[in-house]
Amino acid sequence: MKTTKKILLSEQEMPKAWYNIVADMKNKPLPMLNPGTKQPVKPEEMEPLFAKGLIEQEFTTERYVEIPDEVWQLYKIYRPSPLVRASGLEKALDTPAKIYFKNESVSPVGSHKLNSAIPQAYYNKIQGIKHITTETGAGQWGSAMSIACKHFGLDLQVYMVKVSYEQKPYRKFVMQTYGAEVIPSPSDRTAAGRALLAKDPNSSGSLGGAISEAVEAAVTHPDTRYTLGSVLNHVILHQTIIGLEAEKQMEMVGDYPDVVIGCFGGGSNFSGISFPFLRHNLVDGKNTRFIAAEPASCPKLTRGKFEYDFGDTIGMTPLIPMYTLGHDFQPADIHAGGLRYHGAGSIVSQLLKDGLIEAQAVQQLDTFEAGVLFARSEGIIPAPESTHAIAVAIQEALKAKEEGKEKIILFNLSGHGLIDMTAYDSYFSGKLSNYNVPEDMIMENVSKLEKLV
Amino acid sequence: MKTTKKILLSEQEMPKAWYNIVADMKNKPLPMLNPGTKQPVKPEEMEPLFAKGLIEQEFTTERYVEIPDEVWQLYKIYRPSPLVRASGLEKALDTPAKIYFKNESVSPVGSHKLNSAIPQAYYNKIQGIKHITTETGAGQWGSAMSIACKHFGLDLQVYMVKVSYEQKPYRKFVMQTYGAEVIPSPSDRTAAGRALLAKDPNSSGSLGGAISEAVEAAVTHPDTRYTLGSVLNHVILHQTIIGLEAEKQMEMVGDYPDVVIGCFGGGSNFSGISFPFLRHNLVDGKNTRFIAAEPASCPKLTRGKFEYDFGDTIGMTPLIPMYTLGHDFQPADIHAGGLRYHGAGSIVSQLLKDGLIEAQAVQQLDTFEAGVLFARSEGIIPAPESTHAIAVAIQEALKAKEEGKEKIILFNLSGHGLIDMTAYDSYFSGKLSNYNVPEDMIMENVSKLEKLV
Numbered sequence: 001m002k003t004t005k006k007i008l009l010s011e012q013e014m015p016k017a018w019y020n021i022v023a024d025m026k027n028k029p030l031p032m033l034n035p036g037t038k039q040p041v042k043p044e045e046m047e048p049l050f051a052k053g054l055i056e057q058e059f060t061t062e063r064y065v066e067i068p069d070e071v072w073q074l075y076k077i078y079r080p081s082p083l084v085r086a087s088g089l090e091k092a093l094d095t096p097a098k099i100y101f102k103n104e105s106v107s108p109v110g111s112h113k114l115n116s117a118i119p120q121a122y123y124n125k126i127q128g129i130k131h132i133t134t135e136t137g138a139g140q141w142g143s144a145m146s147i148a149c150k151h152f153g154l155d156l157q158v159y160m161v162k163v164s165y166e167q168k169p170y171r172k173f174v175m176q177t178y179g180a181e182v183i184p185s186p187s188d189r190t191a192a193g194r195a196l197l198a199k200d201p202n203s204s205g206s207l208g209g210a211i212s213e214a215v216e217a218a219v220t221h222p223d224t225r226y227t228l229g230s231v232l233n234h235v236i237l238h239q240t241i242i243g244l245e246a247e248k249q250m251e252m253v254g255d256y257p258d259v260v261i262g263c264f265g266g267g268s269n270f271s272g273i274s275f276p277f278l279r280h281n282l283v284d285g286k287n288t289r290f291i292a293a294e295p296a297s298c299p300k301l302t303r304g305k306f307e308y309d310f311g312d313t314i315g316m317t318p319l320i321p322m323y324t325l326g327h328d329f330q331p332a333d334i335h336a337g338g339l340r341y342h343g344a345g346s347i348v349s350q351l352l353k354d355g356l357i358e359a360q361a362v363q364q365l366d367t368f369e370a371g372v373l374f375a376r377s378e379g380i381i382p383a384p385e386s387t388h389a390i391a392v393a394i395q396e397a398l399k400a401k402e403e404g405k406e407k408i409i410l411f412n413l414s415g416h417g418l419i420d421m422t423a424y425d426s427y428f429s430g431k432l433s434n435y436n437v438p439e440d441m442i443m444e445n446v447s448k449l450e451k452l453v
Numbered sequence: 454m455k456t457t458k459k460i461l462l463s464e465q466e467m468p469k470a471w472y473n474i475v476a477d478m479k480n481k482p483l484p485m486l487n488p489g490t491k492q493p494v495k496p497e498e499m500e501p502l503f504a505k506g507l508i509e510q511e512f513t514t515e516r517y518v519e520i521p522d523e524v525w526q527l528y529k530i531y532r533p534s535p536l537v538r539a540s541g542l543e544k545a546l547d548t549p550a551k552i553y554f555k556n557e558s559v560s561p562v563g564s565h566k567l568n569s570a571i572p573q574a575y576y577n578k579i580q581g582i583k584h585i586t587t588e589t590g591a592g593q594w595g596s597a598m599s600i601a602c603k604h605f606g607l608d609l610q611v612y613m614v615k616v617s618y619e620q621k622p623y624r625k626f627v628m629q630t631y632g633a634e635v636i637p638s639p640s641d642r643t644a645a646g647r648a649l650l651a652k653d654p655n656s657s658g659s660l661g662g663a664i665s666e667a668v669e670a671a672v673t674h675p676d677t678r679y680t681l682g683s684v685l686n687h688v689i690l691h692q693t694i695i696g697l698e699a700e701k702q703m704e705m706v707g708d709y710p711d712v713v714i715g716c717f718g719g720g721s722n723f724s725g726i727s728f729p730f731l732r733h734n735l736v737d738g739k740n741t742r743f744i745a746a747e748p749a750s751c752p753k754l755t756r757g758k759f760e761y762d763f764g765d766t767i768g769m770t771p772l773i774p775m776y777t778l779g780h781d782f783q784p785a786d787i788h789a790g791g792l793r794y795h796g797a798g799s800i801v802s803q804l805l806k807d808g809l810i811e812a813q814a815v816q817q818l819d820t821f822e823a824g825v826l827f828a829r830s831e832g833i834i835p836a837p838e839s840t841h842a843i844a845v846a847i848q849e850a851l852k853a854k855e856e857g858k859e860k861i862i863l864f865n866l867s868g869h870g871l872i873d874m875t876a877y878d879s880y881f882s883g884k885l886s887n888y889n890v891p892e893d894m895i896m897e898n899v900s901k902l903e904k905l906v
Contacts, residue, residue: 008463375630416561418871
């Protein structure tokens with residue numbers, strides 16, 4: 001306990017540019033394809049959907065992209081975030097490993113999502129866009145966009161999966177407090193929503209359906225664009241501020257990670273903490289391991305197939321080269337809502353294919369056991385998503401103990417769990433279980449993909 | 454926005470001692486009285502209830518009390534907390550005032566309560582106490598004690614007002630995640646609880662009843678003590694770390710507050726932010742104003758009477774010299790649960806009586822209006838309690854605008870509102886209202902007090 005607990009950067013030390021790993025990849029990610037022509041998507045084809053500044057970032061191969069001053073100033077509300085020595089957890093595990101975590105839960109919405117929401121709102125604003133649409137499942141991304149849009153004077157429509165809208169009202173109230181309009185999806189606002197309601201008037205909604213509605217609402221209204229919270233290259237780019245800060249902070253205490261861990265949904269927080277360190281593997285001969293911790297109930301990285309697939313369930317997006325379980329894969333209803341996505345971004349997928357990062361599937365009960373141990377030893381109740389990273393960090397720390405090695409472990413605490421306390425209650429009440437996806441279910445979904453390209 | 458947003462101290466700069474304002478008061482607070490003998494309570498009379506180290510602090514007249522190293526180390530989980538320049542709020546108000554807030558919402562439980570929970574658990578542990586009891590209304594204090602007790606290996610029973618236990622389950626889940634036992638009060642565990650249930654089997658509970666149960670459970674079990682989260686001198690002492698840090702942080706930016714504001718329930722966060730600055734009024738000739746912001750529905754400071762009164766509803770505590778609405782005052786069911794207390798601590802009461810601090814009552818709708826403006830301009834959704842301080846800070850900033858003065862305003866953001874989002878929903882839905890306590894209700898309650906002493 002005598003060690004420094006929190007390693008802090010001053011605001012002036014906050015990075016001035018994001019890092020783009022594409023510049024350092026020998027095998028570049030494959031291009032997205034237009035599902036009609038099967039040709040690589042051109043930047044201008046994306047303009048009805050996304051702000052130009054973001055499309056430019058989606059395609060750039062520059063190594064560093066400058067953070068606009070307005071974005072950098074706004075980051076100061078909660079950044080730089082602390083790097084924390086998990087001394088309490090180390091003691092609880094009696095491990096010789098040093099465990100550090102980057103605490104992204106300090107943002108006002110309680111997660112890393114604001115790192116990309118702020119620049120996404122900014123680039124829309126400077127283009128003169130007035131209205132933003134997006135979708136949200138459990139509500140983390142929608143909350144982040146709500147703050148960012150309020151700041152830049154943009155109005156925001158969030159299509160929220162109806163079952164979450166009704167059963168998890170806290171995040172809806174958060175978005176409303178920040179001034180966003182929250183619409184339960186499917187809704188009668190869009191043709192897509194009306195079609196879904198015609199099919200099933202009592203539909204409880206899905207992320208796929210909400211994406212369809214948000215996309216349609218953007219392309220059919222003037223001065224309106226759509227935003228997405230993960231998967232895409234420009235989102236990953238923004239999230240690298242996590243790892244860039246962590247790199248400076250590790251330097252301050254004279255340590256360098258042997259292993260870096262992040263939970264994995266679409267890839268935004270894992271990539272954010274990992275890529276600035278992975279760069280040193282690619283160009284400086286470092287040997288750090290990078291582990292993406294995904295739920296066993298949605299195992300695209302460990303059991304999915306590398307194929308071209310749609311980013312959404314309905315099939316409205318370009319085809320993305322990704323590890324995927326198939327775009328109509330229906331993940332079991334686990335509590336880590338942010339990790340229930342069928343695919344992975346194209347950069348992460350290429351890195352995994354090339355053996356430059358690893359992936360590990362974690363069972364739900366193990367994640368909550370890890371989360372409770374973390375809460376009791378470090379004081380912070382982690383988001384159910386983040387407990388996946390903690391579970392793997394604990395495994396690595398126990399392995400270090402067996403081997404008697406002083407390994408340096410770094411993981412990303414992507415968010416706190418204060419708005420997800422019903423998940424912990426379900427865990428303590430014995431209502432949660434583990435789940436393994438049947439192999440034939442994966443095969444069936446994935447086999448349909450071959451005819452897409 | 455070009456200014457420094459967060460003023461941060463390093464861990465090494467965190468104060469090593471708490472400040473005890475009693476040492477600098479010309480008129481010392483009156484002593485607590487034994488309700489039976491009407492004589493001043495002696496320290497040893499409190500030993501069945503509280504740890505000795507805390508009783509010593511309750512009575513000390515030393516100016517500074519050293520923070521034990523174990524407590525200081527544990528504070529590092531979330532302290533020093535940031536002092537933040539509310540540049541977004543200043544811009545929204547278009548005021549020449551500089552507004553600063555101390556952000557106590559960064560603690561893992563989301564409020565300042567942990568500042569006292571940690572030392573309270575510590576002093577019990579070093580005395581060899583094994584079991585702790587406490588009560589909680591909405592759950593902020595119970596959550597803080599849960600973390601602190603888990604750290605020091607004490608087990609904890611929290612008697613939680615039944616209506617909150619059932620209607621506000623999130624904090625209950627937080628306490629359970631930290632390993633505490635949470636008991637809805639009234640319960641059948643204690644004679645007090647059984648008596649309350651005999652009177653009304655469907656009783657939804659009250660803070661007074663929960664205190665009675667927690668006190669009884671402590672004094673009737675071996676190796677068990679009780680803890681309280683506000684009002685008492687030792688709690689106020691621990692909370693001065695807020696103001697001591699803020700003092701250093703204001704120095705770093707070359708500013709000194711013209712006015713310091715805190716919301717007021719029992720006095721712990723108001724005193725914590727104020728007393729280190731008030732010291733300079735008392736001994737260095739400074740002229741800072743100190744404003745306690747209380748709810749108009751529970752106006753003990755602005756409309757109560759200075760009398761000896763019980764600290765709890767049932768009448769089990771010593772008699773405390775306080776501004777009070779009478780111990781059987783039933784505050785309206787406002788959403789700022791932490792401010793629904795009939796009295797004020799003896800130090801604050803004496804200071805108010807002597808005109809050294811001010812008080813202001815704020816209406817509920819004004820507090821939520823202020824909270825929403827703050828959320829939208831600063832990004833953080835404040836706890837309903839904290840919105841009282843924000844409302845007064847906004848008033849002061851608008852007054853500065855009228856007067857064209859560059860006033861320096863400092864307030865304490867005692868906590869965030871992420872677990873209180875239903876309150877914001879009620880506000881947006883138009884379900885909340887203002888409330889003025891009828892004068893005869895106050896008179897009736899207070900008139901009974903004369904026969905107590």
